[in-house]
Amino acid sequence: MFVSCIYCVLKRINMTGGFQKLQPATPSFNQKGIAQSLQYGDVYHSTAGALAQTQHVFLAGNGLPERWQGRTHFSICETGFGLGNNFLVTWLSWLRDSDRSQRLHFVSFEAHPFQRDDLARMHEHASPELQPLVQQLLAQWPELLPGIHRLYFENERVTLTLVFGDIEQKAKLLDAQIDAFFLDGFAPRLNPQMWSRRLFGQLVRLSAKGATMASWCSAGQVRRDLRDAGFLIEKIPGFAHKREMIRGVLREKLGRQPNAIPKHVMVIGAGIAGAATAAALVRRGIRVTVVDPVLKSGAGASHLGHKAIAMTPLLSVDDAPRMRLSRAGMLVAARQWQHAEAMDCLPLGTVRVAVDADEDLAGRKAVETLGFPDAWVQYLDVEVMSQHVGGDVAHGGLYFPSAMRVQPDKLIERLLTHPNIGLLPTKVLKLEALETGWCAIVDTDSAEAGVLHADAVVLCVAGELSSLLPDSVHANKAYPYIEEMERLPGQVSYFVASEMAKKPTYIVAGEGYLLPEVEGLCTAGSTYGANGEPAQVTEQGHHEIRETLQRWKTWLASASIQGGWAGYRAALKDHLPLYAGGDQNLGIISGLGSNGFAWSAILAEDLAAAWNNEPRLLERDLSRALGLR
Ligand SMILES: Cc1cc2nc3c(=O)[nH]c(=O)nc-3n(C[C@H](O)[C@H](O)[C@H](O)COP(=O)(O)OP(=O)(O)OC[C@H]3O[C@@H](n4cnc5c(N)ncnc54)[C@H](O)[C@@H]3O)c2cc1C
Known part of the structure; x- marks a missing residue:
């Protein structure tokens, strides 16, 4: 099953905050020359x-x-x-x-x-x-x-x-x-x-x-x-x-006291959530230890062999929470992850062809209503779209100029490379709250000591959250969304770029997606399996992806597929991530579904800001909606 989430409207939560278009100021000086x-x-x-x-x-x-x-x-x-x-x-x-x-x-x-x-x-x-x-x-x-x-x-x-x-x-x-x-x-x-x-x-x-x-x-x-x-x-x-x-x-009785800033934080999980969190904390002078058994195979091992992913903003006419979160994440990623010399995170843009007339109309309406700048999103009608992608298309769609193609293993490795980030390749078996700070019992086969201490902990363990939540958190309260978190497997396939009739220079999406080449291969995706199924690259998956990319078949021509990558998406039933960042010494970033990269960027940065008594980056209504549930 392929899921198109760009127009997803979350009716459950009405948190658009009464969307108002921004009206820019007009430059003007009075007669005295004063602005x-x-x-x-x-x-x-x-x-x-x-x-x-x-x-x-x-x-x-x-x-x-x-x-x-x-x-x-x-x-x-x-x-x-x-x-x-x-x-x-x-x-x-x-x-x-x-x-x-x-x-x-x-x-x-x-x-x-x-x-x-x-x-x-x-x-x-x-x-x-x-x-x-x-x-x-x-x-x-x-x-x-x-x-x-x-x-x-x-x-x-x-x-x-x-x-x-x-x-x-x-x-x-x-x-x-x-x-x-x-x-x-x-x-x-x-x-x-x-x-x-x-x-x-x-x-x-x-x-x-x-x-x-x-x-x-x-x-x-x-x-x-x-x-x-x-x-x-x-x-x-x-x-x-x-x-x-x-x-x-x-008045003396009013006002908040600053929190004590942790000196040493343990981040459990070395996927993009853990890497983004470690990088955001260490930039603020906090020492970090990242614990994850996958680190045995290197810092970027959670996406080993995953050539490329897309970071494209989500958009809907009501600017629903997922869309605001995605925008906030893209903005943080552009400032923190994108650098002139960093080839692992490039703003190549995304062209998204609408899959049907309804989606085409929804895209046009969203662009008109939101009034976002052209540098963020443009509506392309069917004619412009066909000039853009070449050949006939049945519908128009959206163009996101600042969407990014990311090499996930390289980005994660870059984020985790810092003298104050220690990498511990082992599994955390249990987490216990101490009077001050935390103690983690780790798998002794691979760790030097069986116990790790830190002032604060951030759980970035995707679908494993429920098993690691400390008793102090869930002893007296049930969190049905966490209990029911799904692990949805999926794969991408790699097309040999030199065999393609036309290679994408930007991300193309609509039914499925195709990314500009990395190391001679164009990543195409993706499949969605059922909760609990194993994540593996299969011939059937390759076939499914080729079928879905019919729209791009003149580009693909008879290009062969050379392998792929498979993994899980941990997802909650309301399609929003799980985030706890306000409490001083236990953070949670999990359930990132199909948007792990943009969402990690904003949630990690917000958590690090909160723990450093900085102004937060996430709006409070979003923060509340993402809390433990
Ligand atoms: C086929 C496919 C294509 C995708 N494409 C995109 C895309 O284009 N763009 C996008 O934004 N997202 C994409 N995603 C989603 C994205 O990959 C996820 O949202 C993201 O990787 C989640 O990151 P994470 O850090 O939360 O989890 P993970 O990457 O799963 O990391 C969690 C880590 O926690 C570790 N862990 C678990 N339990 C313990 C423990 N007890 N002790 C120590 N460590 C532990 C695990 O070993 C793991 O390494 C795709 C996903 C799939 C499957």
């Missing part, structure tokens, strides 16, 4: 200068730079990114401070982000001291897709988390522990959602102990609402022509 927003009819910064305003109102107003000095990390949240001046000036001040925190996290919301070229135009006359930072920001500026984007600077010591979308809706979905808030919306009368009681309530939820806030706006209603939410507010002299501004500190 202004046409959406809100207000200027982006004071006429007396953006940089001096940031210094006076937001940095000094929050007791910075002094408050970040000597800290391991310091997190700031700004309510409107605009041109990014507050971020740029904060970053510059942090760079110039020799006592700065080890890491600086800056979160900013923006309902109307600029396109990259427009942002560049708005910064054409930025001061020479800011120009180098502006260029780095522009180089990383994301495509305008809704959701959370994480940008990394200064060897990841400075992060910028951009949350694109309406702030009232998006603040509810963010998880972070913020030390200082920059309240910098347009004027309350023009931009009321930036100053609402509901938003202030969310800011208090996001606060770390001792959090502070500052704003140029000293309106009475804003002060009262901030007080009601939990800040002690005072008025102080404002910047330039503004007589007053406000600053505030969170």
Whole structure:
């Protein structure tokens, strides 16, 4: 059975959060040459200068730079990114401070982000001291897709988390522990959602102990609402022509304490979930031991002989959870796994021909409704599609320019290669919670000692999860979805590229898929067996795959098949993965089904962020939906 999941709509959970198309900002300057927003009819910064305003109102107003000095990390949240001046000036001040925190996290919301070229135009006359930072920001500026984007600077010591979308809706979905808030919306009368009681309530939820806030706006209603939410507010002299501004500190009883960051984490399972998790943790300075018997055959052994997989975004008109998760994962993978010199992860693009008229229509509607940038997805009508793929096609379909072809064994090996990642080729038999940390009983045949200790554990064991869940987790509660997790076997086949009439230079999909060649072979897939059947490459599987690829038969011509690869997909019945990352010392990333690569990227990065007290990358409603169930 072949499953086409791109248009899969999950009716069970209505979590699209009322999808809103992103409307980019239009570049504009007023008569005095000050950048202004046409959406809100207000200027982006004071006429007396953006940089001096940031210094006076937001940095000094929050007791910075002094408050970040000597800290391991310091997190700031700004309510409107605009041109990014507050971020740029904060970053510059942090760079110039020799006592700065080890890491600086800056979160900013923006309902109307600029396109990259427009942002560049708005910064054409930025001061020479800011120009180098502006260029780095522009180089990383994301495509305008809704959701959370994480940008990394200064060897990841400075992060910028951009949350694109309406702030009232998006603040509810963010998880972070913020030390200082920059309240910098347009004027309350023009931009009321930036100053609402509901938003202030969310800011208090996001606060770390001792959090502070500052704003140029000293309106009475804003002060009262901030007080009601939990800040002690005072008025102080404002910047330039503004007589007053406000600053505030969170009431003593409120705010979250940072978690203790684990020093040593045991990751059980060396598939893509385990490798992505180990890499995300070790980048943050945490020592990792990865345990898996397959490591006897090398770091990439969980996909030994698997030439290529596809990472293509999922898309549906309602932007359902699977689609949001896939988008978030692709964005993380593009930033973390894709490098100019890394041939194992290439953005070659995917052309997906609709299998019937309904799918064609659904694809067109999704593209129109979501309004995603062309760099992410384009609808190709039947004519354009036939020009694209050559020859007659019955339907149009979708083109995803940033979809990736990945060499799974090589990528996993690369992720696991780090001096602070230890590889232990053995099986974990049992996991026990200690007063602090965990103890794993391992198969003594292959391990030096029978017991392993770590401060924290991440279970990345796919379909074996149920047998390894520690008693402390499932003694008092049943998790039917975990109990019923399926292991669905499947295979891919390798066509000899030199014997094909036409070789794909991008991923082609629709009924089945065909990937650009790796080592002279084009991977084609895939079959789905029934739960419990063995995973093996068979002649019948090859035959099934060739039959499914009828659409591409002129490309395949009489090319022969030279072997294949078989494995399992661990899947839950709601087709969503299983993820527990919030608890300090037990993480779970499992049940990744057919989307293991994109989903591992986002879940691993989110878990590592959570354990390091960083702003999270996964929206809270998604996180909840993926929890133990
Ligand atoms: C034919 C086929 C084609 C596919 N194509 C794609 C594709 O194109 N794109 C895509 O994104 N996904 C694809 N997938 C799905 C993808 O392969 C999976 O989603 C992904 O590999 C799951 O990764 P994982 O790390 O969760 O699990 P696994 O790769 O299964 O790793 C789990 C590891 O845990 C180890 N383990 C289990 N129990 C223990 C224990 N007690 N102690 C120690 N270690 C243990 C196992 O040995 C194993 O190595 C495909 C799958 C198949 C079968």
